[in-house]
Structures are given as C-alpha cells and as structure tokens.
Amino acid sequence: MAIIFQKTKALTDQQFHYCPGCTHGIIHRLVGEVLEELGVIGKTIGVAPVGCSVLAYKYFNVDMQEASHGRAPAVATGIKRVDPSKIVFTYQGDGDLASIGTAEVVHAAHRSENITTIFVNNAIYGMTGGQMAPTTLPGQKATTAPNGRDPKHCGMPLKISEMLATIPGASYIERVSVHDPANIRKAKKAIKKAFEYQLSGKGFSLIEVLSTCPTNWGMNPTQSLKWLEDNMIPYYPLGIYKKLEEVE
Template identity: 65%
Template sequence: MKLVASKPESLTDAKFHYCPGCTHGIIHRLVAECLDELDIRENTIGICPVGCSVLAYDYFNCDMLEAAHGRAPAIATGIKRMLPDRYVFTYQGDGDLASIGMAEIVHASARGENISVIFVNNTIYGMTGGQMAPTTLIGQVTTTSPYGRKVEQTGYPLKMAEILSQNEGAAYICRTAVNNPANVIKTKKAIKKAIQTQMKGLGFSMVEVLSTCPTNWGLSPVKALEWLEDNMIPYYPLGEFKVKEEK
C-alpha cells in the first residue's frame, strides 16, 4: 500500500497538550515537515518561548532550549554566533514576542541575525488566562478588556510583520494563516522559505502565522476559524512584506 502521510521524524511521539481546536499543533507539524524535507533535523536547534508552546521541547525531535519570557531571539543569537553551521529557529507567541520580547525581536532583526522566527499570533495571552495582548484587535473582549479593547486606552494592535520589515537586517518577512487547507499549504511554503533564507546566510527571517485560541475566545473550533478569517485577516493582511535578494 502506498504511504500517503505519516508523522514527521522531526516530531516526537508525545501527545500535544493544546486545547481542542488550537492550531499550534498544525504549525508544529509544518515546522517539522520542513526540517525533514530540508534534511536538517540533526543540525537544527529550536528555542521555546514562555506561553502555550512552552513545552515545545517535548514535541520537536531536535535539539531544543527554553528561553526566559521574550528572550528567545537573544538565546538564538548567541547559539547562531557560536555555532554558525546550525540552523536556529525560535517559536514564539504574540505575548512573548510582541510584548515583553519586543526589544529582543526588533534588535535581532535590525542586526540581521541569521535566525528564523515562527511567530504565532492569536491576539491573546493564551496560557495565563486570556488577557489582552499587543495584537488584540480593537473591540475584542478579553479578561482584561471585558468591554473590548479601546484605542484611547491601549492604542492600536501591533502589526509585527510590517514593523520588522522596515529593518535593513530583515531578509524575509511574511504573514500567513492556518484557518483553511489553502492557507496551511502557503504557511508551510513560507516556513520553508524562511529556513532557506537562513541556509543562504541572507539574514533575519520571520513568518507570522495567524492562529486561533477557541478556549479564550469563547468560541467553538469551527467558529474560531471563521472569526480569524472575518476579523484578523482584514486587519493583519496576508502576504510577503520583505524578500531580500540573494547576495
């Protein structure tokens, strides 16, 4: 019988702890498939964040390290500079990357650190109880914005792909989503392109992936996917924001 699909070698046999309908599992698999297809698992080092994916070291079958909250780009910088022959990626949520880790990610991209960042944006703090995040949409209800996020109080949601694409050191910046099969395929292509950007030594790369959080959004998994398409994509448009030409 012809094998159609199997578990990537770059994933362990551990069962994901994520809530039903959470799309972290999809993104994990896409990263793992890219590592397998590029045949770089044995030379890859991943950095885990603080957040829902804090246990990613249990799931990726490659060398993994844990970083303090927001500090994954700094850890990745040190590893890549000491071990330039390794392929280094960080896996971060919006609270980790765009709040406490804002300085880390901005300066890593400005320096052109030759690392790849997988940025999972679900517009909310998932692990700690559903508080408002830097990417929470205007009017979105969270545990700390029970009447919806208000511009006059907390400003506008941060568009990290657009912000980082302005830095000279950024080589590849893209925003994708995993709300339907077509976008899942595009997300995999973007992740692979980000890693290949690193393999070519072109500089900093980041793929922002729009993701769901059904539990904290108070929606069913299906409704959460619809909410992402109806509300997140209009504010966070998909596409490539920076593609550096090869040297």
C-alpha cells in the same frame, strides 16, 4: 499497502497538550515537515518560549533550548553565533514576541542575525488565561478588557510584520494563516522559504502565522477558524512584507 502519509520525523510521539481547535499543533507540524524536507533535523536547534508552546521541547525531535519570556531571539543569537553550522529557530507567541520580547526581536532583526522566527499570533495571551495582548483587535474581549479593547487608551494593535519589514537587517518577512487547507499549504511554503534564507546565510527571517485560541476567545474550534478569517485577516493582511533577494 502504499503509504500515502506519515507523520514527520521532526516531531516526537508525545501527545500535544494544546486545547481542541488550537492551531499551534498545525504550525508545529509545518515546521517539522519543513525541517525534514530540508534535511536539517539533525542540525537544528529550536528555542522554546514562555506561553502555550512552552513545552515545544517535548514535541520537536530536535535539540531545544528554553528561553525566559520574550528572550528567545537573544538566546538564539548566542546559539547561532557559537555554532553557525546549526539551523536555529525561535517559536514565539504574540504575548512573548510583541509585548515583553519586542526589544529582542527588533534588535535581532536589526543585527540581521541569521536565524528564523516563527511568530504565532493568536491576538491574546493564551497560557495565562486570555489577557489582552498588543495584538488584540479593537473591540475584542479579553479578561483584562471585559468590554473589548478600546484603542483610545490601549492604542491600535501592533502590526509586527509591517514594523519589522522597515528594518534594513530583516531579510524575509511574511504573514500567513492556518485557518483552511489552502492557507496551511501557503504557510508551509513561507516557513520553508524562511529556513532557506537562513541556509543561504541571508540573515533574519520571520513568518507570522495567524492562529486561533478557541478557549480564550470563548468559541468552538469551527467558530474560531471563521473568526480568524473574518476579523484577523482584514487587520493583519496576509502576504510577503520583506524579501531581500531571491534565494534559489
């Protein structure tokens, strides 16, 4: 029988612990498929964050290092500088990257560290039970904002891709989404492009992936995909925010 699909070798057989409808699993698969297609599984080191993907080291079939909350870009910097022949990526949520870890990612981009960051933006703190994140939308309910985010005293949500694109050291920045098959395909292309930038030594690359959190958004999986499309994409437009130069 002809094999038409096989799970990427870059993921282990460990069953994901993610909630039904959470798109972390899709994003793991895309990263894994890209690493396999680029032929770098054996020389990749990932840095797992604190957040729902804290157990990413169980799922990626590559060497993984745990970092303390928000510090993945600093840890990845050390790994890449010690052994530049390795492909090094961080995988971080919005609580991790856009809140406690803002300084680390800004300065990794500023120094143009030759690493790739996968930034999973689900507009909430997932692991800890749905607290408001810097990325939570105006009016969006969170356990720490039961009446919805009020920009008057919480400010407007932080747009990480737009912000990092202003940093000269950032080489490739793109925002994608995984709410439907067409966008999942685009997301994979973007992730591949980011790793290609690293392979060509072009410096810091980041892909922001808009993602769901049905459990903490209080929705079922189908509703959460629609909520992402209707509410997140208008505030967080998809597209390339920085592209230093074309990489063949």
